[in-house]
Amino acid sequence: MARTTISRRDLTEHDVQIDIIFCGICHSDLHTVRNEWKEFMPTVYPCVPGHEIAGRVTKVGSAVTQYKVGDIAAVGCLVDSDHTCEHCREGLEQFCPNGIYTYNSPDKHQGGVTFGGYSESIVVDERFVLRVPSNLDLAAAAPLLCAGITTYSPLRRAGVTKGKKVGVVGLGGLGHMGVKLADALGAHVVVFSTSPDKKEDALRLGADEVVISRNADEMAKHAGSFDFILDTVSAQHDINAYLNLLARDGKLTLVGAPPEPLGVAAFALIMGNRSLSGSSIGGIRETQEMLDFCGEHNITSDVEVIPIQKVNEAYERLLKSEVKYRFTIDMASLKSE
Ligand SMILES: [Zn+2]
Ligand SMILES: [Zn+2]
Numbered sequence: 001m002a003r004t005t006i007s008r009r010d011l012t013e014h015d016v017q018i019d020i021i022f023c024g025i026c027h028s029d030l031h032t033v034r035n036e037w038k039e040f041m042p043t044v045y046p047c048v049p050g051h052e053i054a055g056r057v058t059k060v061g062s063a064v065t066q067y068k069v070g071d072i073a074a075v076g077c078l079v080d081s082d083h084t085c086e087h088c089r090e091g092l093e094q095f096c097p098n099g100i101y102t103y104n105s106p107d108k109h110q111g112g113v114t115f116g117g118y119s120e121s122i123v124v125d126e127r128f129v130l131r132v133p134s135n136l137d138l139a140a141a142a143p144l145l146c147a148g149i150t151t152y153s154p155l156r157r158a159g160v161t162k163g164k165k166v167g168v169v170g171l172g173g174l175g176h177m178g179v180k181l182a183d184a185l186g187a188h189v190v191v192f193s194t195s196p197d198k199k200e201d202a203l204r205l206g207a208d209e210v211v212i213s214r215n216a217d218e219m220a221k222h223a224g225s226f227d228f229i230l231d232t233v234s235a236q237h238d239i240n241a242y243l244n245l246l247a248r249d250g251k252l253t254l255v256g257a258p259p260e261p262l263g264v265a266a267f268a269l270i271m272g273n274r275s276l277s278g279s280s281i282g283g284i285r286e287t288q289e290m291l292d293f294c295g296e297h298n299i300t301s302d303v304e305v306i307p308i309q310k311v312n313e314a315y316e317r318l319l320k321s322e323v324k325y326r327f328t329i330d331m332a333s334l335k336s337e
Helices: 027-033 138-145 147-157 173-184 196-205 216-220 239-243 266-270 284-297 308-319
Strands: 015-025 053-060 072-075 078-080 121-125 165-169 188-193 209-212 226-231 246-254 275-278 303-307 326-330
Touching: 015 072, 015 138, 015 308, 027 308, 053 121, 053 138, 072 138, 078 121, 138 147, 138 173, 138 284, 138 303, 138 326, 147 173, 147 226, 147 284, 165 173, 173 188, 173 196, 173 226, 173 284, 188 196, 196 209, 209 216, 226 239, 239 246, 239 266, 303 308, 308 326
Parallel strands: 165 188, 165 226, 188 209, 226 246, 246 275, 303 326
Antiparallel strands: 015 053, 015 121, 015 326, 053 072
């Protein structure tokens, strides 16, 4: 990655202009920058990634009603949709066939593709702008816009509440949010990790138990006991080992995206009416609900704040999982250059 100059559109009457203060680094940014999803989302260069955006409103269009200059505002993975399809009508804009992602999506205003949050400012339709509760630290709140909603939405859909036993597989950017949110929802949270040195951290983040997934005896103790398991692992792994831990009617949801297909043993699902599913971020309404929930429970991401000058280094470290648990770029560093 290197510095370049882009232009933002002039505001339409419904637009909000935001000065970006912080932008989280999501694994999707890295995949896109490296064109690793070229089969279904080829990267158009120059590419400006970033969809965990938090900043301050600097200008509003004449018809904007929800935001005013000076407000703290945020933008997540989506910046537009058609508002008319069946998904939009249900508040599930992430499935809109005409949905526009925050970066690397067709830009109907300026042509080319949309540019994301590794930049000084952004112009977004107010319907896709979100409010960050004022008690949350802004640098640590930015990752809620993707990692937060990606884990909140499936937990809510699964009806996770007090008394439920919830597993979280993997303790990275997504996993650590899953633990905090499941804990705040009142669940008994069990973290599965391959590395014993993550145990202390998992407990600090809100886990009630930590299971080292390589230890077959430890795994066997939990057989048939989970109401819900959130699988955040994006590398190849044995999914059946986790399906077998589900209780009757239990559900495992994938939010990590291993590049190769996972081998699923039919009997692991059949025995116990278990389900395997996936989940994609969340709609705008639910994203706001998640932010409000995080405000109420004082939940943010654990972040390491970096200047933009360290972004390439941060990507190398992300590949080695050497971050606890999310990088956030301090965008003032871009202006200081
Ligand atoms: Zn993301
Ligand atoms: Zn739609």
